[in-house]
Amino acid sequence: MAEFRLPHPDLPPPASTVGALGWMRRNLFSSPLNIALTGLAAYLLWVAIPLLLNWALFDATWSGDDREVCQSNSGACWVFIRVHFDQFIYGFYPEAQRWRVNIALLLLILGAAPLFIHTVPNPIKVKLGLGLLVAYPVIAFVLFRGGLLGLPEVETSRWGGLLLTLVIAGVGMTAALPLGVLLALGRRSTMPAIQTLCVTFIEFWRGVPLITVLFMSSVMLPLFLPEGMNFDKLLRALVGVTLFQAAYMAEVVRGGLQAIPKGQIEAAAALGLGYWKAMALIVLPQALKLVIPGIVNTFIALFKDTSLVLIIGLFDLMNTVHNATTNPAWLGFSTEGYVFAAAVYWLFCFSMSRYSQSLEKRLHTGHKR
Amino acid sequence: MTELSAPPVKPPFWNNPQVRAILFQAVALIATVAFGLSIFENTQDNLQRLGIASGFGFLSSPAGFDIIQTLIPYSAASNYGQVFWVALLNTLLVSALGIVFATLLGFIVGVARLSKNWLIAKLALIYIEIFRNVPLLLQIFFWYFAVLRAMPAPRQSLSLADTFFLNIRGLYLPAPQVQPGFGWVLAVLGAAIVLAISMARWARRRQMATGQPFPVLSTTLALLIGPPLIAFWLAGSPLHWQVPELSGFNFQGGLVIIPEMASLLLALSIYTAAFIAEIVRAGIQAVSHGQTEASFSLGLNSGMTLRLIILPQALRVIIPPMTNQYLNLTKNSSLAAAIGYPDLVSSFAGTTLNQTGQAIECIAITMAVYLTISLLISLVMNWYNRRVALVER
Numbered sequence: 001m002a003e004f005r006l007p008h009p010d011l012p013p014p015a016s017t018v019g020a021l022g023w024m025r026r027n028l029f030s031s032p033l034n035i036a037l038t039g040l041a042a043y044l045l046w047v048a049i050p051l052l053l054n055w056a057l058f059d060a061t062w063s064g065d066d067r068e069v070c071q072s073n074s075g076a077c078w079v080f081i082r083v084h085f086d087q088f089i090y091g092f093y094p095e096a097q098r099w100r101v102n103i104a105l106l107l108l109i110l111g112a113a114p115l116f117i118h119t120v121p122n123p124i125k126v127k128l129g130l131g132l133l134v135a136y137p138v139i140a141f142v143l144f145r146g147g148l149l150g151l152p153e154v155e156t157s158r159w160g161g162l163l164l165t166l167v168i169a170g171v172g173m174t175a176a177l178p179l180g181v182l183l184a185l186g187r188r189s190t191m192p193a194i195q196t197l198c199v200t201f202i203e204f205w206r207g208v209p210l211i212t213v214l215f216m217s218s219v220m221l222p223l224f225l226p227e228g229m230n231f232d233k234l235l236r237a238l239v240g241v242t243l244f245q246a247a248y249m250a251e252v253v254r255g256g257l258q259a260i261p262k263g264q265i266e267a268a269a270a271l272g273l274g275y276w277k278a279m280a281l282i283v284l285p286q287a288l289k290l291v292i293p294g295i296v297n298t299f300i301a302l303f304k305d306t307s308l309v310l311i312i313g314l315f316d317l318m319n320t321v322h323n324a325t326t327n328p329a330w331l332g333f334s335t336e337g338y339v340f341a342a343a344v345y346w347l348f349c350f351s352m353s354r355y356s357q358s359l360e361k362r363l364h365t366g367h368k369r
Numbered sequence: 370m371t372e373l374s375a376p377p378v379k380p381p382f383w384n385n386p387q388v389r390a391i392l393f394q395a396v397a398l399i400a401t402v403a404f405g406l407s408i409f410e411n412t413q414d415n416l417q418r419l420g421i422a423s424g425f426g427f428l429s430s431p432a433g434f435d436i437i438q439t440l441i442p443y444s445a446a447s448n449y450g451q452v453f454w455v456a457l458l459n460t461l462l463v464s465a466l467g468i469v470f471a472t473l474l475g476f477i478v479g480v481a482r483l484s485k486n487w488l489i490a491k492l493a494l495i496y497i498e499i500f501r502n503v504p505l506l507l508q509i510f511f512w513y514f515a516v517l518r519a520m521p522a523p524r525q526s527l528s529l530a531d532t533f534f535l536n537i538r539g540l541y542l543p544a545p546q547v548q549p550g551f552g553w554v555l556a557v558l559g560a561a562i563v564l565a566i567s568m569a570r571w572a573r574r575r576q577m578a579t580g581q582p583f584p585v586l587s588t589t590l591a592l593l594i595g596p597p598l599i600a601f602w603l604a605g606s607p608l609h610w611q612v613p614e615l616s617g618f619n620f621q622g623g624l625v626i627i628p629e630m631a632s633l634l635l636a637l638s639i640y641t642a643a644f645i646a647e648i649v650r651a652g653i654q655a656v657s658h659g660q661t662e663a664s665f666s667l668g669l670n671s672g673m674t675l676r677l678i679i680l681p682q683a684l685r686v687i688i689p690p691m692t693n694q695y696l697n698l699t700k701n702s703s704l705a706a707a708i709g710y711p712d713l714v715s716s717f718a719g720t721t722l723n724q725t726g727q728a729i730e731c732i733a734i735t736m737a738v739y740l741t742i743s744l745l746i747s748l749v750m751n752w753y754n755r756r757v758a759l760v761e762r
Contacts, residue, residue, distance in 0.1 A: 027487035034486045041488045193394035197401060207743035208736045209700035211714055216736070219728040223415045224408045304504040311707060318507060325514065334515040342503045342511070349502035 067330060080333040081340050084324045091160015091315050100143045101163055111136060133174060156234040160315035168241060168306040173299050175242040180249025185279060188257050205247035210308050213240045218312040237309045245302045252294035256287030289363050296356035300349045317341055427725045434720060436711045438627055449721050456716040457738060463633055464699040470638035471698060475645025482650045500643040506704050508640055512632035513708045523619050532612055534620060540631055541613040544624040550607035557600035565589045629710035641698045652687035685757050692750045696743055713738060
């Protein structure tokens with residue numbers, strides 16, 4: 001009779017391939033080169049992290065009202081930020097009127113929040129979105145500017161800080177996207193005159209730096225306009241930023257349009273849809289979905305580019321911070337100021353890029369692997 | 370059953386797409402021309418009212434201001450035309466150096482991002498996410514106002530081996546001084562380059578004909594380093610280094626990199642490198658691992674696989690967006706105006722414009738220069754793209 005043998009129970013995997021040890025062997029010490037690199041990087045971190053933490057947290061000054069309290073500590077002087085905080089957010093907006101800015105911001109948050117919640121039904125989202133696009137700018141403008149409904153007028157030259165940065169970025173984004181879509185459609189058009197106009201427009205704006213555009217809007221625009229007619233400085237910057245980014249947006253959207261097969265347009269035509277309906281209902285929804293990363297990248301670039309209005313003397317977040325660091329009473333805290341401004345810009349840009357990644361995942365309906 | 374009794378209605382002519390196309394285009398053209406004309410007339414009126422004479426005559430009048438960095442001879446007595454050339458060269462200098470440094474740093478970070486080493490990959494990721502999401506202008510200001518303007522006075526300079534000095538006036542490096550006889554070294558180097566190119570061509574032809582490979586890379590290196598070095602030694606080392614020396618309140622001699630240039634260069638390189646790193650990563654990831662395996666199974670070693678299989682395919686993906694970044698860097702160098710580095714926007718569209726009041730001419734020339742650079746690079750890249758594009762059936 002054959003002897004029945006029980007199989008030997010499975011051996012556990014060697015200790016060096018599982019758990020924390022195995023992970024370290026695989027990811028940190030897999031070859032002599034990697035061991036050296038890990039050692040070098042770990043040494044650099046060992047030196048840099050304590051320096052950084054000591055400067056930013058442990059040796060920093062947090063409370064107080066003037067620069068004298070910072071003399072005793074070797075770390076950062078966050079008092080500088082605390083003292084100037086309101087200025088960084090509102091610029092030279094009159095203190096008594098700042099509630100108007102807060103209300104506008106609150107309205108924006110309340111209005112926009114449902115758009116990001118998945119359970120809200122789509123028709124409500126569409127109505128809210130349209131309200132935000134059409135009604136909100138008017139409400140916000142009236143609130144910020146005043147001069148109506150008994151609100152005292154606050155001239156645009158007194159808007160500043162993060163408020164101004166957000167105004168420029170918001171207006172730029174909402175205006176540049178539709179303009180960019182139109183330009184992209186024009187560039188793909190079969191009408192030679194329209195196509196030439198659009199190509200010239202796009203290539204011109206894409207070929208010059210934003211600074212020269214802003215210079216142009218501040219020194220050349222007054223020459224172009226009839227005598228006596230003049231634009232607000234902020235409006236000129238807004239026009240410059242919008243036209244500039246619309247050209248970049250147009251190229252991004254064109255990429256999406258080119259990726260939609262011709263059969264889609266032909267099918268739309270066969271169903272009896274005209275050009276605009278075919279574009280609005282069939283082509284653009286697919287094309288725009290494909291280029292979400294590109295659109296958000298353009299938005300991020302626009303947000304960062306708002307800092308350039310410093311060149312023409314508008315007091316956005318960047319300029320307000322820079323201005324505060326050159327204040328004779330607070331000299332020597334430029335590092336703190338720039339780190340603060342960088343953190344604010346970083347927060348906005350980074351969250352935009354993360355949101356676009358999640359949106360891309362959600363709208364991903366099986367075109368890609 | 371429905372009956373098709375009624376004769377088909379002829380659609381009205383305004384629904385005819387061809388008629389519509391002509392109408393739309395006519396409207397667009399007329400609107401553009403009208404817009405252009407009104408701007409032109411307004412400008413004429415305004416210029417007359419303000420008493421500004423248009424034209425490029427101002428280019429030959431004396432400038433009367435100094436420029437802190439000039440690559441060609443320039444003094445306050447030079448004219449505005451020379452200001453333009455000095456400014457243009459400064460723009461090109463900082464752009465070219467920025468492109469070199471950004472590419473080097475970008476490639477290193479991009480490869481590090483793909484490293485199997487977890488720590489290195491994460492550090493590269495942190496670098497990319499930090500520098501990509503902070504405005505370039507802020508980075509320039511940080512390097513200029515918070516770092517370089519905070520350097521000590523010349524007498525307390527930070528120094529490295531008493532040869533390199535860093536202070537508030539800039540970075541001082543030893544300057545090469547060419548002695549007689551250096552021409553011979555250059556001549557030998559030129560001959561070596563010609564020889565190396567013809568050797569590479571010959572090796573390629575031979576490999577095509579016979580399949581015999583030739584160690585091109587090592588031969589080229591040997592050719593480029595060996596003979597010039599021997600010539601250098603034979604000519605009696607005709608190159609001296611002039612070390613900057615402290616005399617009085619400042620350094621004399623040596624090569625000075627002004628803080629404006631240094632901070633602009635640092636910010637431009639670090640910022641653009643973050644974008645280049647992502648491009649490099651995407652390019653390498655776009656070549657599937659099957660290509661490497663197929664190459665190994667054909668018997669190519671890892672160096673040849675990298676050189677002949679991976680790189681040509683990755684470069685096809687990398688080069689177009691990389692060119693975009695180079696263009697962006699060149700255009701971004703105009704931010705120099707914010708810290709007073711004498712580039713085209715700062716010296717020409719800034720100082721010259723303010724002194725002469727010739728707004729239209731100055732801005733037009735500046736924009737034309739950037740447009741020319743952009744269009745030239747686009748043309749070259751389109752040509753290159755067509756050359757390396759996949760040839761499909």
